[in-house]
Amino acid sequence: MELLRFDNLVAVPWRNGGGLTRELAVHLDGEIHPEFLWRVSMATVGGPGPFSRFEGIDRTIAVLEGEGIVLASRDSKIALRRGSDPHSFAGETPIDGSVISGETTDLNVMTRRGYFTHIMKRIVIGEPLAIEVQCDEMMIVFNGEVDIEALESRLSARPLDTLTGLKRGTRLRLLPSAWEEVFLIELSRAPA
Incomplete structure (x- = not known):
């Protein structure tokens, strides 16, 4: 058991410049799959942009700080705010995200389908x-x-x-x- 302090987490900028990611934990097993089997992270989102696509991954997101984020796909549009229930979706779904106002920090969980839930x-x-x-x-x-x-x-x-x-x-x-x-x-x- 370990308590990770937010202030000690390493913030990694996104390639598109739209935010920062702080990895909380990741489960790797190269004998089973070359990429992660599960991953938990926090992201600070500063502007609009497409979500990275992850084939074969189930995702859940929740808002921790800020006004929230709007997730738009071809079939739906959902606003997640602080106090909203977590939202789950398939990682291969094309999604565009936009913050409601200012920066938003969200919590992300991803598991590789067929290996973890x-x-x-x-x-x-x-x-x-x-x-x-x-x-x-x-x-x-x-x-x-x-x-x-x-x-x-x-x-x-x-x-x-x-x-x-x-x-x-x-x-x-x-x-x-x-x-x-x-x-x-x-x-x-x-x-x-």
């Missing part, structure tokens, strides 16, 4: 929450101040910090300072 849940907690990990691996992204009790340790998360390395059977308690938003990311191997 994922679920991203947005919850708001105002009292202690006990969690027992039921998937292969879980990550928790905090959008508020929350203390974490696990085993005999206690950590304090700040907005945009991420708790990683939570394996099946891990038990922990989240202790929010007020009503706080957290995102639970559940990663599981796909059934054979």
Whole structure:
């Protein structure tokens, strides 16, 4: 278990200059596939542009900061704002994104179809929450101040910090300072 501080994450500029990506975790296995099997990241989006296409990838996105982002595909247009439920889509879908106003920071989860699946849940907690990990691996992204009790340790998360390395059977308690938003990311191997 490790608490990643947002301020310590390396920001990598996009090739098109439209934003920055901070990678939270990635699962690689070159014997199975030459590219990632799953990846979790945060992106700060400053302007409009097409989303990168990822063949065979399932994606989910949620807004952490800013006014939000509009995702437009051939068939639909959806506005994601802070407080919206996460939105899932196929990585090969052509999507154009545009920020509603100013910069927006979003949370992205990608899993390679046939190898891994994922679920991203947005919850708001105002009292202690006990969690027992039921998937292969879980990550928790905090959008508020929350203390974490696990085993005999206690950590304090700040907005945009991420708790990683939570394996099946891990038990922990989240202790929010007020009503706080957290995102639970559940990663599981796909059934054979």
